[in-house]
Amino acid sequence: MADDQGKRHVVVVIGAGPAGLYGARKLTEAGHAVVLLNRDIKPGGLAEYGIFFDKEKMKEGLRKQFKRILSDPRLFYFGHVTVGQGKAVTLEELKKIGFSAIVVSAGAQGTKRLGITGEDCLGVYHAKDVVYHYNKLPPFSERPYEVGDRVAIIGMGNVMVDVANWLLNYKKVSEVTVVARRGPKEKAYDDNEFEVVEQYLDNEDMRREIQKIGPRLEAAGQNVEEILKTFVKETTPPPDCRLRFRYLWSPHQVIGNSQGRVGALEVEENDLVLQDGRTVAKGTGRLSRIDLDCVIYAIGDQVDSAIGLPFSRGAFVTSPEKAAGNPSPSLYQPYDPATGKVLEGIYLVGWSRNASVGLVGVAKKDAETGMRVVNDYLASKEGFAPAVADQKIEALVRTLEQNRASFISKSDIEALEAVEKEEARKRNTWEYKFSSDEEMLSVIAARKAA
Numbered sequence: 004m005a006d007d008q009g010k011r012h013v014v015v016v017i018g019a020g021p022a023g024l025y026g027a028r029k030l031t032e033a034g035h036a037v038v039l040l041n042r043d044i045k046p047g048g049l050a051e052y053g054i055f056f057d058k059e060k061m062k063e064g065l066r067k068q069f070k071r072i073l074s075d076p077r078l079f080y081f082g083h084v085t086v087g088q089g090k091a092v093t094l095e096e097l098k099k100i101g102f103s104a105i106v107v108s109a110g111a112q113g114t115k116r117l118g119i120t121g122e123d124c125l126g127v128y129h130a131k132d133v134v135y136h137y138n139k140l141p142p143f144s145e146r147p148y149e150v151g152d153r154v155a156i157i158g159m160g161n162v163m164v165d166v167a168n169w170l171l172n173y174k175k176v177s178e179v180t181v182v183a184r185r186g187p188k189e190k191a192y193d194d195n196e197f198e199v200v201e202q203y204l205d206n207e208d209m210r211r212e213i214q215k216i217g218p219r220l221e222a223a224g225q226n227v228e229e230i231l232k233t234f235v236k237e238t239t240p241p242p243d244c245r246l247r248f249r250y251l252w253s254p255h256q257v258i259g260n261s262q263g264r265v266g267a268l269e270v271e272e273n274d275l276v277l278q279d280g281r282t283v284a285k286g287t288g289r290l291s292r293i294d295l296d297c298v299i300y301a302i303g304d305q306v307d308s309a310i311g312l313p314f315s316r317g318a319f320v321t322s323p324e325k326a327a328g329n330p331s332p333s334l335y336q337p338y339d340p341a342t343g344k345v346l347e348g349i350y351l352v353g354w355s356r357n358a359s360v361g362l363v364g365v366a367k368k369d370a371e372t373g374m375r376v377v378n379d380y381l382a383s384k385e386g387f388a389p390a391v392a393d394q395k396i397e398a399l400v401r402t403l404e405q406n407r408a409s410f411i412s413k414s415d416i417e418a419l420e421a422v423e424k425e426e427a428r429k430r431n432t433w434e435y436k437f438s439s440d441e442e443m444l445s446v447i448a449a450r451k452a453a
């Protein structure tokens with residue numbers, strides 16, 4: 004064994020998205036063994052099931068990096084294993100097994116709601132679910148998402164652009180209306196991302212909209228002429244398909260039709276006010292409505308409280324005080340307000356620490372910085388003999404068996420990927436994905452039996 008034997012540890016990482024995978028690499032590079040538990044059969048998280056399906060180069064590049072990370076013999080992959088109350092294994096059971104540290108990199112799987120009347124109508128969807136659907140993540144891939152012909156997307160970030168891309172270029176809906184609380188200048192999407200839907204923008208409608216809200220933009224110190232120049236282009240959308248924006252609108256109520264499906268969206272008009280240097284939307288009480296078939300919330304997500312950590316307002320709780328250190332460990336540790344203490348040996352990274360914030364590069368950097376904290380913590384503890392990794396894994400497998408939960412290994416993933424590659428080749432496409440767990444599991448079982 005290497006001379007780091009005395010400091011060798013076994014760490015469990017929950018979630019094999021970019022944060023979990025890049026984080027795991029930092030741990031194995033430091034000589035530790037990593038047990039990686041992942042809800043989905045396949046690794047990759049939103050890099051696999053979030054990034055738009057036609058971004059071939061980006062997706063293939065990330066898959067290659069993830070494959071390399073997973074090939075490390077010190078990394079043990081357990082796919083199709085959800086951590087949480089009533090799931091394959093609980094956080095308490097993992098603690099009992101005695102891993103040296105637990106890293107939570109499970110992303111932001113909780114759903115944010117607006118809390119408005121009518122949001123339980125058929126045809127109100129959450130962007131994450133829709134994105135999982137079109138990227139073929141079970142069970143979302145197997146559910147119908149009936150969008151009709153006129154769709155409103157609430158929110159104006161990059162996820163809105165992805166959803167509009169799917170609706171306009173693939174579902175061929177006739178009208179997408181982006182509903183935004185604030186004005187054009189407060190957009191959160193990137194212009195280069197927007198290019199995929201720009202051809203559908205109804206520029207005449209955009210001009211009228213900006214002119215209509217012009218006085219309210221000017222009241223917040225904004226220059227309407229400049230905004231018109233930036234946001235109104237010269238192109239005309241195709242006759243049967245258009246994208247339009249409604250600014251300074253907050254959803255107030257979803258109005259259902261007689262079948263309980265979305266019929267319209269009622270909104271409250273906002274003023275734009277400057278508050279501590281920020282532009283803030285302030286309701287005016289004036290209501291208007293648009294007729295629609297579907298409403299999609301693209302307003303970000305929250306973490307999943309079912310994992311079993313202290314949770315408040317959509318996030319896992321961290322310490323209100325910043326502990327000394329660079330990076331400060333307390334930024335990466337859950338905190339129990341009941342005891343006033345951080346949960347020793349448990350860490351948060353990526354979207355589990357900062358829900359719905361940033362691209363893959365941001366999640367990677369966050370995980371790598373977080374692992375500096377974890378590696379420092381491990382270095383301060385007595386290490387294990389090498390055989391301990393096997394004992395911890397055996398204890399985990401026993402716990403999963405007791406809970407009647409099965410799991411997918413690295414070699415199973417390789418077998419599945421080989422079959423999917425072969426299917427893609429036959430169909431002459433760059434990728435092919437099985438879209439149900441049953442299909443994936445039977446392909447894996449068939450390969451094992453062969």
Ligand SMILES: Cc1cc2nc3c(=O)[nH]c(=O)nc-3n(C[C@H](O)[C@H](O)[C@H](O)COP(=O)(O)OP(=O)(O)OC[C@H]3O[C@@H](n4cnc5c(N)ncnc54)[C@H](O)[C@@H]3O)c2cc1C
Nearest residue numbers: 018020021022042043048049053086109110353354362363
């Ligand atoms: C629609 C959309 C499009 C995007 N497009 C881009 C893009 O084009 N380019 C870009 O750079 N970034 C893009 N991003 C951002 C990028 O996907 C994220 O920054 C990144 O994936 C976050 O990584 P993460 O590991 O924190 O979380 P995730 O990627 O969400 O990974 C979480 C992992 O945890 C697992 N998990 C969840 N719950 C549990 C549990 N209870 N137990 C065990 N495992 C669990 C999941 O199976 C998943 O594998 C996009 C995001 C979205 C939502």
